[in-house]
Amino acid sequence: MRAILKLSKILWGNNIMKHFEISLKFLLTTLILLTVMVLPCGAADLRILYVNDFHGFAESYKRIGSDEMQGGIAHCAFRAAELSKEKPSLLLAAGDMIQGDTWANLFAGKSSIDVMNAMGFDAMVVGNHEFDFGKAVLVRRIEEAKFPVLAANVVGFDSLRPYVIREVDGLRIAIIGVVTEETPSATHPSNVAGLQFLPVTKTVERYVAQLRDKVDLIIVLSHIGYNADMALAGAVKGIDVIVGGHSHTKAVKEIMVGNTVIVQAWEHALVLGVLDLTIESGRITSMSDRLENILPATIKKDNKVAAIVENYSGQVGESMGKVIGQALVDLNAENARSAESNLGNLIADIMRRESGAEAAIINGGGLRTSILRGPVTVGNIYSVLPFNNYIIAIRLTGQQIKDALEYGLSGIEAKEGRFPQVSGISFTYSPVREAGKRIGTITIAGAPIELLRQYTVATNDFLAAGGDGYQVFREAIRQAPDFEILGGTIKSSNIVYNNAGRWLRDVVVLEVSNEKRLSSAVEGRIRAEN
Amino acid sequence: MRVFVNNSEIHLAPGMTVRHAVMGAGLLEEINAGKKVFDERGNEVGLDGELSENDRIYVEGQEETGKV
Numbered sequence: 001m002r003a004i005l006k007l008s009k010i011l012w013g014n015n016i017m018k019h020f021e022i023s024l025k026f027l028l029t030t031l032i033l034l035t036v037m038v039l040p041c042g043a044a045d046l047r048i049l050y051v052n053d054f055h056g057f058a059e060s061y062k063r064i065g066s067d068e069m070q071g072g073i074a075h076c077a078f079r080a081a082e083l084s085k086e087k088p089s090l091l092l093a094a095g096d097m098i099q100g101d102t103w104a105n106l107f108a109g110k111s112s113i114d115v116m117n118a119m120g121f122d123a124m125v126v127g128n129h130e131f132d133f134g135k136a137v138l139v140r141r142i143e144e145a146k147f148p149v150l151a152a153n154v155v156g157f158d159s160l161r162p163y164v165i166r167e168v169d170g171l172r173i174a175i176i177g178v179v180t181e182e183t184p185s186a187t188h189p190s191n192v193a194g195l196q197f198l199p200v201t202k203t204v205e206r207y208v209a210q211l212r213d214k215v216d217l218i219i220v221l222s223h224i225g226y227n228a229d230m231a232l233a234g235a236v237k238g239i240d241v242i243v244g245g246h247s248h249t250k251a252v253k254e255i256m257v258g259n260t261v262i263v264q265a266w267e268h269a270l271v272l273g274v275l276d277l278t279i280e281s282g283r284i285t286s287m288s289d290r291l292e293n294i295l296p297a298t299i300k301k302d303n304k305v306a307a308i309v310e311n312y313s314g315q316v317g318e319s320m321g322k323v324i325g326q327a328l329v330d331l332n333a334e335n336a337r338s339a340e341s342n343l344g345n346l347i348a349d350i351m352r353r354e355s356g357a358e359a360a361i362i363n364g365g366g367l368r369t370s371i372l373r374g375p376v377t378v379g380n381i382y383s384v385l386p387f388n389n390y391i392i393a394i395r396l397t398g399q400q401i402k403d404a405l406e407y408g409l410s411g412i413e414a415k416e417g418r419f420p421q422v423s424g425i426s427f428t429y430s431p432v433r434e435a436g437k438r439i440g441t442i443t444i445a446g447a448p449i450e451l452l453r454q455y456t457v458a459t460n461d462f463l464a465a466g467g468d469g470y471q472v473f474r475e476a477i478r479q480a481p482d483f484e485i486l487g488g489t490i491k492s493s494n495i496v497y498n499n500a501g502r503w504l505r506d507v508v509v510l511e512v513s514n515e516k517r518l519s520s521a522v523e524g525r526i527r528a529e530n
Numbered sequence: 531m532r533v534f535v536n537n538s539e540i541h542l543a544p545g546m547t548v549r550h551a552v553m554g555a556g557l558l559e560e561i562n563a564g565k566k567v568f569d570e571r572g573n574e575v576g577l578d579g580e581l582s583e584n585d586r587i588y589v590e591g592q593e594e595t596g597k598v
Contacts, residue, residue: 055578065564100578128580180580186545225582226569248548248579249569267576392543464543465550467558474554478541500545 043280044171046217047087049080050265050273052094052245053127056104056112057268058309060296069296074309076269076294077119077302083274083292088169091120094245094264095127095179095223098141099501102382103312106319108133111312113144118304121147123164125177126154127223127245131191132501150177150221153203155196163207165215171279172215176207178232179223180246186500200224201235208238216282219243226251226264233257240284241275254289263289270294320379325512328519331371333384336364337415340526343367343384344421346518348458350511351504352423355393355497357458359424359444361404363468365417366460376518378509385505389460393497394476398451401425402439404472410435418468420526423458428527440529456496460504534586548587549577557589565591 060072080091093116098109109130116124126149130138135157142149142159152162163176178200184192204220211218217240222229225247233242234257242262250266254275261284265273271291278286331343344364352360369383396404408420409429428440442449464473476494512518531542535555542550548567552558561567567575568588575587 053576053578064562065566182544182582225580226573227582227585246580247569247582248576250574250576252573255571266574267578394543461543461546461550462553465546466554466556474541477543495543498543498545 043278043285044169044216045087046168046171046173046277046279047083047089048092048219048241048243048263048273048275048277049083049089050092050094050243050263050275051076051269052223052243052265053096053248053267054093054112054269055096055100055129055267056098056109057101058103058111058115059313063270071268071270071294072296072301073115073119073269074301074303074306075296075299076272077115077305078300079272079292079294080119081302083272087276088171090122090166090168090173090175090219092175092219092221092243093121093124094221094243095125096129096245097124097127099129099132100388102316103309105503105506106316107312108137109141110144111308113141114308114312115305117144117146118308119302121145122166123148123150123175123177123221125149125221125223125245126151126160126179128180128183128186129501131183131187134188134191135193135195150175151179152176152207153178153181153198153200155198156194163211165211171217173217173219174207174211174215175219175221176204176211177221177223178204180225180228186498188499188502191501200228201232204232204239205236208236212238217241217277217279217284222246225249226262229262229264230255230257233260233262241277243273243275250291252291254287259284261287261289265291320377320382322378323375324378324381324509325376325516325518327371327373327376328517329521330373331518331520333364333367333370336367336421337417337419338364338412339419339528340522340524341367341421342520342522343370345423345523345525346520347385347504347508348421348423349520350508351391351458351460354507354511355391355456355458357393357424357456357497359401359455360422360458361401361408361425361463362421362460363408363417363463363470364419364421365468366462367421376512381505381509381512385503385508387462389462389504390500390502391458391497391504391507392461392464392495392499393456393458394464394473395454395494395496396457396472396476398442398444398449398453398455400472400476401444401449401455401457402442402451404457404470405429405442406436406439407470407472409438412438416468418470422525426525426527428529430529432530458497461500531581531583533581533584536588537586542581546581547577548575548579548581551581551587552577552589555589560589565589 060069098112148164151160226249229244244264248267249264251264275289348360427442429438466474540554
């Protein structure tokens with residue numbers, strides 16, 4: 001509007017114009033009037049560009065079931081820069097940006113922050129996974145960030161700001177950050193020790209009341225999930241926009257709850273969210289939202305961001321070749337689906353120690369390759385454990401442990417992946433007996449198992465969720481009463497350790513780095529008898 | 531945490547995701563075969579998407595089912 005008025009003033013004042021017919025004046029005047037009718041005085045445009053749940057997926061990849069390369073943060077950066085040139089814009093990140101893919105994890109999230117700085121993000125809310133590297137690391141990442149990192153409902157973390165006010169083309173915009181209250185339940189307790197996660201609704205209500213009269217627009221940058229965003233919009237009046245994350249929702253069209261617009265842009269920067277708003281007198285008078293697919297075949301790379309991505313990718317490659325220990329014997333996964341394996345013992349022992357559990361049960365099929373005697377590299381461990389699995393420890397009765405082992409042995413003829421590898425447990429079995437009746441004796445920590453007693457048992461999240469058909473862990477989770485979070489620690493009768501943000505392979509890398517010399521042996525933990 | 535996958539009740543530990551729920555429902559192979567996961571409104575959700583109590587998701591073969 002201001003630009004059009006300025007242009008017409010220049011044209012009217014210019015001598016050249018005096019030679020034009022009066023009809024041109026009439027035409028321009030009509031154009032101005034029409035523009036005034038469409039974009040009333042005081043109206044302003046704002047474009048909000050947004051991503052969420054990037055999880056360090058910096059490079060393009062093909063999703064399951066697709067032959068097309070998608071994503072790639074350098075391509076996303078190029079498109080974001082193009083779009084931000086068209087209108088006054090904000091670039092926002094709705095959490096879980098620094099943890100997930102190896103490209104981010106090997107650098108404790110610094111690679112993601114470097115990319116975000118280069119892209120010129122205006123604000124980010126912490127997601128639950130931002131805490132996965134611990135508080136000290138998160139403080140460093142926040143210090144490195146050239147944008148504010150928000151969380152209004154986290155108490156005890158001075159580096160986090162509750163909100164920020166941005167001025168964009170004359171508009172004053174408050175951005176309030178909130179993260180899921182369930183954050184402490186899925187990360188190591190030490191990562192959130194001393195922190196309080198306040199109820200989201202009350203927190204947002206308080207800040208909206210404080211800010212509403214001071215700004216033209218209130219954005220909640222949330223990491224609480226799409227359903228929770230809708231509940232928040234229904235409960236708190238005065239929020240104009242919620243830019244969300246956490247549920248990885250591909251919200252192809254914005255949704256309105258009351259007067260609140262809710263958007264979310266899937267995951268891994270596979271799409272870039274584009275919300276265009278016209279704001280007048282503190283009210284949104286028009287809007288349009290879309291998710292733009294980030295397709296490397298059609299979008300160029302931002303050179304600066306591409307250089308950062310390539311630099312860190314190169315370091316990932318170098319890290320994979322880094323020698324972290326020596327295998328004094330071959331660590332064998334070849335027979336892990338039918339017999340005790342020294343590699344299975346090594347991994348199960350690490351899981352038991354890490355979680356503090358009395359025993360550990362894992363699936364032999366989860367060990368994907370052997371490690372030959374000689375130098376052990378990070379890449380070797382990643383090849384053995386290529387999946388994003390984490391450790392969870394659950395309280396099981398002796399009977400449940402027996403049931404789990406019986407099930408694990410039930411596919412031995414076909415060398416099914418569910419064959420158990422164990423730590424803290426020894427047992428005998430008969431492969432010739434019918435499935436379900438194969439177990440002979442079981443000891444735990446050297447003592448005969450007590451079927452009615454409870455034991456803490458570490459496993460991986462795959463088995464805990466029912467992977468490979470294991471039902472025992474699922475049943476124990478189902479039997480657990482609702483968990484509580486007290487003082488930043490999960491309290492549940494059955495789940496005793498739960499670290500969803502740290503991959504098992506990274507735990508093993510650290511353990512091998514500390515242990516240096518690996519001489520794991522087959523010790524008779526699993527003995528076949530006829 | 532209780533969620534529903536294709537209307538079957540699944541119990542998950544805190545921090546578990548869409549992937550775990552689909553696995554618990556025995557439907558992970560269908561994802562590998564090309565099906566996708568959608569929320570109650572027909573929005574596709576990623577396998578690493580986090581869930582909340584009573585969330586409902588659906589493993590289906592087409593996009594944007596528009597359940598609501």
